[in-house]
Amino acid sequence: MSETVNATVSTAISPRTEPLLELDRLSVRFLLGRRRGGGEVRAVTDASLALRPGRVLALVGESGCGKSVLASALLGLLPANAQVRGRALLHRDRTVESGGSVELLTAPESVLARRVRGRLVGLVPQSAGTHLTPVRTARAQLEETIRRLRPRADPASADELADWAGLRPEQLDHHPHELSGGMAQRVAMALALAGDPPVVLADEPTTGLDRPLVDRTVDQLGDIAGQGRAVLLITHDLAAARRVATDVAVMYASRIVEAGPTAEVFGEPWHPYTAGLLRALPEGGFEPIPGHPPSLTELEGLERKWGCVFCQRCPEMPGFAPCTGDPEPIDHGDRRVAAHPPC
C-alpha cells in the first residue's frame, strides 16, 4: 500500500517543489573543557539539505556520524556546550500567523517552545520508550500534548490518533514500562503528530525493532509524507531508507558526502563511502567497509593529514594520500557529491 502512496507522491510532486525546511551549511561543534584548548567535537559540518512536502529524505550513515545531532540542532535541543553555525530556514506555509519563515538556529527558546516544536516540526525520537515519562500513562501524555498543541481539538482525538498509529485504545492506558518496543514506537509516532506539524523528523525510529515492525514504521512515515508533510528519516538502516525514502543524503564523519534521489544514488553511487555502505548489505555482497568511522574529535587532525577523512578506509584508494582541503561539493542535476580533487 505504501508503495502506491510513494509512487503517486513521487510522480505527483516534483523534486523541485518549494522546500518546507532548508538547511544551509549547518555546522555543529561541541566544545570540550572550559576553555578553547579543551578540544572540540565536530558533529556536523556544512550540511545543506532541503525537506520538501510529500517527500521522505533519508539521512543515512554509520552510527556516530553526527546524524542525530542534526535533528537536535533543528529543534534547539542541543546541550549548552554546542556551537551552531549556518542557517535552517523553516517556511511556514500552513500556520495561522501569516507567512514568513523562522530561522531555527537563531530563534529564541520561547519561539521554539511555543511555535516550532510539535507544532511546525514534530520529532519521532530514538528509543521511544525512554522518551515517555515513566510514571504517567501513554494516554495521559498523548492527551496532554493534544490539549496543549491544539486546544480546540476533540478530546476523542487521542484515540483516533492512536488508532491511526496502530494502537488499540486500551493500550494507551499502559504505563511506558508496560509497552513493547513496537507499541512505544507507535505512541511516539502519535505524539509526534499530535500538533499536526508540516515537518517530521524521525531520529532512528526503527532502532531495536524487528524487520516487520521496521517496515511498518517506515511505511507510516511514507504515509505521513503522502499527507503533504516533509519527512526527514535519520537511520543507519539502508534497507529501511530504500523502502520509503524518495531522496537520500549520505553522512560520513560529520559531512554529507552524497545526496540525491534514492533510486539514482543507490543505483549508481558516486562516492566510495556510499558504494561501501551498499556493498555491506546482504544483497550487495555482505562485505563491510573495513575499519570504523573516525572519532569526531579527531576530524581536524585527520583532514590536515589526509585531506579527506574517508581515505583511510577507502577501498579504491589504499593508502592514498593526501587529498587536500575541504571537499568540493559538485552539483549535477538533482545530485550532489563531495569530491576531493585527486580522489
Added chain:
Amino acid sequence: MNTAAKTAAGSPSRAAAAGRLVLRRLGFAVPVLVIVAFGVFLLAAASPFDPIHQYYGVQIFDASAQDVAAVRARLGLDDPVLVQFWNWFSGVLSGDLGISRSMRQPVAQVVAERLPWTILLATTGLVVAVLIAVVLGTAAAWRQGGWIDRFVTAIGYALEGVPPFVLALLSIAVFSLGLGWLPVAGLTDAGSAISIGQVLEHLALPALVLGVSQSPWLVLHLRQSLLSSLSEDHVVGARARGLGEGIVVLRHALPTALLPFVNLIGTRIPELVTGAVLVEEVFSWPGVAAAVVTAATAVDYPLLAILALVATAAVLLGSLLADVAAILLDPRVAADG
C-alpha cells in the same frame, strides 16, 4: 505484578499490593520492637546511675538503710535484668505500661498527655520542611546557576552545619525577644486555657525552626534529583513535543524527581525525632522530649523503654509510609518481595 494484564488493571491491584506490604511490615515490626525494648533494659542495667538515688533525690541522705532496701525490693531493682524485663514485658502485654518512677505517674498517662503534642510538632515540622524543599528545590533546579539557585544552595549547605538548638535560640532571639512577634516558649501563655489560637501561636516558631532545620537535606536532594531528571530522555521528549516549560518541569521532570525524594523523607524520620527532642527542650514544649531526658537521667526503665519503643515505631512507620508512597507513585515499583 508479574503480568502486564495484572498491572494494567490499575490501582485496585496496586492498593492490594500496598496493603500486603503493610501487613508484612507490621509482622516484622513486632520482633524489632521487642529487641529494642530489651536493649534499653540491658543498657539501663549497665548504666552507672543507681535508680534509687534518682528516686529519692536528696532525701536519700535522711532515709534509713532498711527503708531504702525495702523500696528497692518493692521497685524490683534487686532482681536480675532478665526478671525485670520479663515483669515489665508481661505487664505491657496485659496492657499495663507500668509506673514512671521519675514522673511518679503511670507511664500510659505520661505518654497520653505528651505524645499528641510531640506528634503535632513533628508533623507540622515535617510538612514545613517538605513544602520548603519542594518549592525551593524546584525553583533552584529550574534556574540552575541563577541567583535563587546560588542563594538556596549556599543557605542549604550552611544550615546543614547548624544544630537545631542553635537555630532555635537564634529564632527566639530574633522573633520573640527582638521583634516580639511570637511567644518565647510553652504551649500557651501563662495562665491561659488551651485554645486553638493559643496553641497555633505557640506552635509557629518551634515548628518553623524544626522544619527549617530539617529542610536543607531535602532541598539539596530534590534540587539534585530534579537536575538529573531535567536532562533525562523523557524530559527532552516532552520538550520536543512542544510542551511549555512549566508543564515540562512540573508534570514530567518533577514527578520522577519526587520518587527518590519520598524515600529520602522516610530515611530522615530519625533525624526529625532527634530534632524534635532538641527543639522541644529549647521551647519548653510539653511533649515527650522532657520526659525522655528525665527518664534517661533517672534510669526510669518503664518510661524509657516505652519512649524508645515510640521512637522506634515512628522510624518504622516513616519508612513504611515512604515505601507505600513509592508504590502508589511509581507504577514500576514491584510491591512483592
